[in-house]
Every structure is written in C-alpha cells, then in structure tokens.
Amino acid sequence: MKRLIFLFLGMVMVLAGYGSAHAFGNYLDTFNTQYPTSQFPNVNNVKNCGLCHLNAANPGARNAYGLAYASSRSFSGIENLDSDGDGFTNRAEITNNPPTYPGDAASKPAPVVVTCTSFTYSDFAACQSNNTQTRTVVSSSPAGCTGGSPVLTQSCTFVPPTNTCTSFTYSDFGTCQSNNTQTRTVVSSSPSGCTGGTPVLTQSCTFVPPAGGSTSVTVTAAEGTGQITVETLTGGTNLTNVTAISSSAGSIVQNGKPTGFAFNNGLVSFKLNAVATGGTAQVKITLPAAIPAGSKVYKTDATGFHEYSGATISGNAVTLTLTDGGNGDSDGAANGSITDPVGIASPVAVVSDDDDGGGCSMGGRSATATALADSAIMFSPLLIIAAARFLRRRKVETEK
Ligand SMILES: [Ca+2]
Ligand SMILES: [Ca+2]
Numbered sequence: 001m002k003r004l005i006f007l008f009l010g011m012v013m014v015l016a017g018y019g020s021a022h023a024f025g026n027y028l029d030t031f032n033t034q035y036p037t038s039q040f041p042n043v044n045n046v047k048n049c050g051l052c053h054l055n056a057a058n059p060g061a062r063n064a065y066g067l068a069y070a071s072s073r074s075f076s077g078i079e080n081l082d083s084d085g086d087g088f089t090n091r092a093e094i095t096n097n098p099p100t101y102p103g104d105a106a107s108k109p110a111p112v113v114v115t116c117t118s119f120t121y122s123d124f125a126a127c128q129s130n131n132t133q134t135r136t137v138v139s140s141s142p143a144g145c146t147g148g149s150p151v152l153t154q155s156c157t158f159v160p161p162t163n164t165c166t167s168f169t170y171s172d173f174g175t176c177q178s179n180n181t182q183t184r185t186v187v188s189s190s191p192s193g194c195t196g197g198t199p200v201l202t203q204s205c206t207f208v209p210p211a212g213g214s215t216s217v218t219v220t221a222a223e224g225t226g227q228i229t230v231e232t233l234t235g236g237t238n239l240t241n242v243t244a245i246s247s248s249a250g251s252i253v254q255n256g257k258p259t260g261f262a263f264n265n266g267l268v269s270f271k272l273n274a275v276a277t278g279g280t281a282q283v284k285i286t287l288p289a290a291i292p293a294g295s296k297v298y299k300t301d302a303t304g305f306h307e308y309s310g311a312t313i314s315g316n317a318v319t320l321t322l323t324d325g326g327n328g329d330s331d332g333a334a335n336g337s338i339t340d341p342v343g344i345a346s347p348v349a350v351v352s353d354d355d356d357g358g359g360c361s362m363g364g365r366s367a368t369a370t371a372l373a374d375s376a377i378m379f380s381p382l383l384i385i386a387a388a389r390f391l392r393r394r395k396v397e398t399e400k
C-alpha cells in the first residue's frame with residue numbers, strides 16, 4: 001500500500017514539473033520569436049522564470065512584466081511599457097547588453113555616461129591673493145552629461161584692497177567765518193591704519209561780525225604825537241582791537257628794527273574782520289602829520305620788524321593792501337581776519353655842521369656830501385690867508 005502511495009506522489013510531482021516546464025516552454029517560444037538569440041546574443045541571460053515571476057528559483061506570483069504578459073499575451077504588445085517602473089522600457093531592458101529583467105525594478109541598464117563637452121560659467125570672482133580667480137559651472141552640455149574639463153580658474157593680478165577710512169572723530173567746529181562756513185579737523189579715524197575717506201570738515205553757519213567794531217577807529221599815538229585813524233577801505237567789514245603801541249614796547253620783538261629810522265608815531269595794531277577767507281583787503285592809516293620822504297612801512301610779528309612792500313604812502317596817510325593768511329596778516333592763518341601791527345619808520349633827523357648852527361635836515365645829506373661840506377668848512381681859514389697873501393703880492397708888484 002505504501003508503495004502505491006509513493007508511486008502516486010511521484011507521478012503527481014513529475015506531472016506538475018512537466019506542466020510548469022511545458023508552460024514556460026510555450027512562453028519561451030513566443031519570447032524567442034520576439035527576441036531571437038540570433039539578434040540578441042545575450043538575451044539568454046534573462047530567459048528563466050525570473051523573467052515573469054518574482055522568484056526565479058521558486059516560481060510563484062508573477063512580477064509586473066509577467067502580469068502585463070498575462071494580461072495581453074503579447075510580448076510585442078508590452079515591449080514599450082516600463083512594467084517595473086525603473087525608467088527603461090521592457091524592450092530596452094531585454095535588448096540591453098547585458099539584458100536586465102523588465103519585471104524587476106532593481107535590475108536595469110547601467111546609466112550611459114556622457115562626458116560634458118560644453119559649459120556655461122558664472123562670472124569670475126574677485127582676484128585672490130594667490131593671483132588666481134575662480135568661477136563655477138552654471139550649466140553643461142550635452143544634457144545629462146557628467147565630468148568634462150571645465151575651466152574654473154585663471155590667473156589675475158591681485159590688488160590689495162585699500163584701507164579706506166570710514167569713521168572719524170573730529171575737533172569742535174571753529175568759529176563761523178565771513179563766508180558763512182566753519183571748519184573742523186579730523187582727530188582720529190578708523191579702521192586702524194586707514195587712509196582717505198570722506199570726512200565732513202566744513203558746514204554752513206551764519207557769520208556774525210564781532211560786536212563793537214567800526215569801519216573807522218581813531219586812537220592816540222603811543223608817542224603822544226597826535227591821533228592815528230585806521231579805516232577800512234575794501235575787503236573787511238570792521239575793525240576791532242585797534243591799539244596804539246610804542247615801537248619799543250616789550251610786546252614788540254625788536255629784531256630787524258631799522259637803524260637810522262624812527263617810528264615817530266609808534267605802531268598801531270588792529271584786527272580787520274570779515275575778510276573773505278584768504279582774500280585781500282585795504283586799510284588806510286592816517287597819521288597826525290605828513291609822512292616824511294624816505295619813510296618806510298614796517299610790520300612786526302613774532303620774529304621782529306619787517307619792511308612791508310604792500311603799502312602806498314601819500315601825504316599823511318598810508319594805504320595797506322593785506323591778504324588773509326598771507327602778506328600782511330601776522331596771524332598767518334586764512335581765517336577771515338587780518339591782524340596787523342604796523343608802523344611808519346621815518347629817517348631820523350641829522351644835526352648839520354652849518355655855521356649858523358642849530359639847523360637840521362631829514363637825512364637828505366649823504367655821508368659823502370656831509371664829508372665834503374665838512375672839509376670845505378675845515379679848510380676855509382687857510383683859503384682866506386692864501387688870498388690875502390696873493391693880493392698883497394699883487395700890490396707890491398704894482399707899486400714897483
Ligand atoms: Ca523597466
Ligand atoms: Ca528592470
């Protein structure tokens with residue numbers, strides 16, 4: 001009995017195996033017709049149960065390709081489908097070399113490697129300290145390519161960035177000048193070691209002329225000789241600090257004081273306000289009496305007396321042409337005001353040796369002239385004696 005049972009089971013197994021093999025054989029014939037080995041030599045790689053079933057070794061449920069075939073019963077009818085959804089059509093997988101399973105998404109042709117041959121680039125970045133600059137690839141072609149040899153760097157000449165000042169600390173603004181501006185200076189700047197930048201050094205303001213000034217001020221000469229009048233002519237609004245000073249005052253540096261001259265009326269100092277910054281101005285100084293010929297105008301500063309050429313003498317007045325911060329401005333700064341200690345040096349009186357005595361001249365005699373005159377005076381008695389002798393001799397000869 002047992003033997004009968006084993007025999008039965010053996011026949012069932014053989015028949016089952018035959019049925020499976022027979023079914024596979026039918027499909028395979030059809031498959032071979034669609035994909036002949038003669039045309040696709042490697043197609044045999046996928047000619048097994050795994051073509052249509054999830055498990056090649058133990059064929060059970062169909063995979064996606066098997067299901068598609070079961071539905072259509074036509075290999076040609078499903079070859080343009082991508083049954084397993086791996087991105088390749090069933091035909092592309094089967095005819096690929098090597099072929100892959102159209103029902104197994106994990107089995108698919110290796111991607112085709114295309115090397116990029118053309119590129120578009122970003123702009124080059126700033127030149128770096130190593131004298132190179134770089135750019136990046138924006139796009140490349142052909143589509144889907146990889147690699148290639150994009151040119152991403154080039155040589156350049158690195159220029160160190162200038163360290164420009166961006167922040168400043170300032171002094172206070174100075175007083176408002178006659179041009180309605182006031183200035184300040186940079187005390188410090190940052191970042192450290194910077195240069196340049198655009199500090200704001202001036203601003204508008206409203207100039208207010210100094211109070212108490214006048215266009216004409218009269219003071220008594222320091223030497224008591226009379227009145228000295230200082231008046232503005234052009235280029236300044238008013239005068240302040242008009243002061244008469246002795247030329248020998250302790251406040252006046254005596255270096256350079258001319259010899260043979262005297263400041264008969266002393267000096268007069270004044271401040272001329274509201275001169276255009278750096279501009280020129282004219283001031284007229286009228287002295288108590290006519291200014292002697294040969295007089296010179298002197299100005300004084302911290303180093304002493306200096307003859308001033310920017311002056312015109314006429315009668316008892318001298319007109320000074322002055323420049324703010326320059327000629328004639330003893331404060332030395334183009335600051336809208338002119339400070340001007342000035343005096344007229346006249347030749348000193350020289351007592352002559354004339355017989356009538358007591359006379360004097362204003363230095364009009366030269367040293368040579370004086371010497372000749374003195375000689376003439378010295379020898380005059382001898383001339384008288386000689387003349388007397390000459391006349392006496394003539395008288396004797398006549399009497400003979
Ligand atoms: Ca596929
Ligand atoms: Ca596949």
